[in-house]
Amino acid sequence: MKKIVVIGAGIGGLSCAAQLAKKGFDVTVLEKNARVGGRLSGFSAEGYTFDAGPTLLLMPWVLDDFFRRVGMRREDFLPIVPVDPVSRVHFARGQPALDLSSDVAKMAANIAAFSPHDSERYSAYLQKSGQYYDAALHAFLQANVHRLSDFVKPSVVSAFLKVGLSGSYWDHVCTYFDDPRLRAAFSFQSIYVGASPRDIPAAYGLIQYVEATQGAWAVPGGLNRIASAMERAAVHCGAKVLTGKKVREIRLEGKKTVGVDLSDGTFMAADLVVSNADLPYSYAHLLPEKSSPVQTRTLEPSCSAFMLYLGVKRKLPIGPHTFLLPQDFLAGLDAIFKNRTLPEDPGIYLNCPSKLFPEMAPKNGDALYVLVPVPNLQAGIDWKKERLAFRKRVLDKINAWLLLGLKDADVAFERIVTPEDWRDQYSLEWGSTFGLAPTLAQSAFFRPQNRDPSIRNLYFVGGSTHPGSGIPIVLFSANNVVERITHENPT
Numbered sequence: 016m017k018k019i020v021v022i023g024a025g026i027g028g029l030s031c032a033a034q035l036a037k038k039g040f041d042v043t044v045l046e047k048n049a050r051v052g053g054r055l056s057g058f059s060a061e062g063y064t065f066d067a068g069p070t071l072l073l074m075p076w077v078l079d080d081f082f083r084r085v086g087m088r089r090e091d092f093l094p095i096v097p098v099d100p101v102s103r104v105h106f107a108r109g110q111p112a113l114d115l116s117s118d119v120a121k122m123a124a125n126i127a128a129f130s131p132h133d134s135e136r137y138s139a140y141l142q143k144s145g146q147y148y149d150a151a152l153h154a155f156l157q158a159n160v161h162r163l164s165d166f167v168k169p170s171v172v173s174a175f176l177k178v179g180l181s182g183s184y185w186d187h188v189c190t191y192f193d194d195p196r197l198r199a200a201f202s203f204q205s206i207y208v209g210a211s212p213r214d215i216p217a218a219y220g221l222i223q224y225v226e227a228t229q230g231a232w233a234v235p236g237g238l239n240r241i242a243s244a245m246e247r248a249a250v251h252c253g254a255k256v257l258t259g260k261k262v263r264e265i266r267l268e269g270k271k272t273v274g275v276d277l278s279d280g281t282f283m284a285a286d287l288v289v290s291n292a293d294l295p296y297s298y299a300h301l302l303p304e305k306s307s308p309v310q311t312r313t314l315e316p317s318c319s320a321f322m323l324y325l326g327v328k329r330k331l332p333i334g335p336h337t338f339l340l341p342q343d344f345l346a347g348l349d350a351i352f353k354n355r356t357l358p359e360d361p362g363i364y365l366n367c368p369s370k371l372f373p374e375m376a377p378k379n380g381d382a383l384y385v386l387v388p389v390p391n392l393q394a395g396i397d398w399k400k401e402r403l404a405f406r407k408r409v410l411d412k413i414n415a416w417l418l419l420g421l422k423d424a425d426v427a428f429e430r431i432v433t434p435e436d437w438r439d440q441y442s443l444e445w446g447s448t449f450g451l452a453p454t455l456a457q458s459a460f461f462r463p464q465n466r467d468p469s470i471r472n473l474y475f476v477g478g479s480t481h482p483g484s485g486i487p488i489v490l491f492s493a494n495n496v497v498e499r500i501t502h503e504n505p506t
């Protein structure tokens with residue numbers, strides 16, 4: 016039986032482990048943290064429960080497919096609930112907000128309240144975005160495209176031309192909407208993959224498209240429950256999942272890996288290694304510099320995130336998902352992606368999971384998760400110096416726009432997370448919370464593929480590999496890895 020070591024118990028690692036164990040491989044997962052899930056983990060303190068990262072589950076059918084692949088039914092033990100409206104978007108203090116709904120008729124009416132003229136174009140916009148979605152889904156997301164022969168298939172070339180040469184995501188949105196608020200409301204979703212809508216292909220409009228047509232979903236207890244359920248599935252299939260085990264190095268003999276060295280001094284032999292540790296980190300820290308043609312310094316990282324997790328002692332007058340965009344949306348993007356400074360008027364995402372699931376906070380309290388996109392560590396911001404002043408800037412905006420009147424005395428628990436914490440806790444180079452940026456040069460065929468080009472028994476799964484970042488997309492990444500491993504290494 017071939018022995019596989021998986022480095023990291025993020026969803027990419029857990030999905031590979033479960034599927035490969037089910038296929039008869041001897042699989043061990045080594046996770047450095049105390050809990051599984053990576054960015055999809057969560058924590059509780061003082062009666063408040065938070066997700067560390069993801070809060071919106073899109074394309075839940077991909078998760079269902081994972082459980083089906085390992086002979087289980089997601090609905091038997093992991094409930095999910097639709098959230099509609101998905102979110103409320105604020106554009107300026109005291110001005111009308113827009114509810115983003117996955118009910119197309121309702122959404123058209125909401126848009127009409129801002130601009131009747133733009134509302135008339137909503138269905139054409141969805142139709143075009145749907146074409147991007149279909150092309151990307153079949154040609155890239157669900158497919159391995161690592162050989163030239165995969166890429167030169169007429170269907171793939173045509174899909175690539177369709178999604179790759181169609182201008183930026185921002186251009187796509189501007190073609191259909193004239194109102195600057197609507198342009199912002201339909202393009203800020205690029206931040207879900209850590210990029211400016213002006214820097215990535217129009218095809219990424221598929222993110223907003225799936226939210227607008229398939230909806231967004233929540234999990235009672237938080238999305239982190241997905242990771243725990245996947246760990247259970249992996250163990251059920253026969254994989255060993257070990258936490259508190261940090262891999263120090265992927266050991267090579269010539270052009271082959273023979274296993275991994277752990278920080279505790281032990282060595283674990285393997286026939287194949289799958290690294291779910293983020294790809295730029297894997298190359299920079301787990302492999303010798305000259306072992307690979309992938310040069311981490313030429314890879315472009317996504318932005319980072321500044322986070323506040325607040326246990327609030329009273330109920331807040333907000334919904335589960337709220338966005339406060341920068342009043343000058345493009346200037347806000349420039350601050351992060353061009354000037355690489357802390358935005359004066361930050362874009363803010365608020366998640367209040369206890370609105371949907373009261374058990375996630377003490378009675379009469381609310382759990383409040385605050386995410387602010389910020390430049391990654393390449394910007395050289397001194398977070399030890401800036402963090403408290405930036406916290407104040409963020410809370411001042413929340414209070415001014417939403418009239419929450421949040422004071423320190425209202426806060427029973429607080430955790431601040433900066434890009435340095437993302438780097439240190441989850442092995443994300445430059446603290447880039449969403450992995451490699453999804454630019455055209457780092458998408459589809461051009462994104463680092465799921466096997467090292469020269470070390471033929473070393474595979475990569477996760478957000479910085481093909482096809483990209485986000486829960487469903489990382490699950491596709493795992494399916495691609497499993498397909499390659501089973502094809503290339505029969506048991």
Ligand SMILES: Cc1cc2nc3c(=O)[nH]c(=O)nc-3n(C[C@H](O)[C@H](O)[C@H](O)COP(=O)(O)OP(=O)(O)OC[C@H]3O[C@@H](n4cnc5c(N)ncnc54)[C@H](O)[C@@H]3O)c2cc1C
Nearest residue numbers: 023025026027047053054068069070071262477478485486
């Ligand atoms: C703030 C934030 C919000 C997000 N929101 C959403 C959302 O709403 N919806 C959505 O779909 N996606 C969202 N995402 C993206 C999503 O979280 C990621 O794409 C996905 O979880 C990445 O999974 P992964 O398997 O690639 O890697 P990771 O989750 O990064 O897992 C990698 C694992 O490897 C471990 N590891 C690293 N180095 C070592 C080592 N040396 N030894 C052993 N173990 C190691 C890490 O500890 C980690 O557990 C969000 C991400 C962030 C950060």
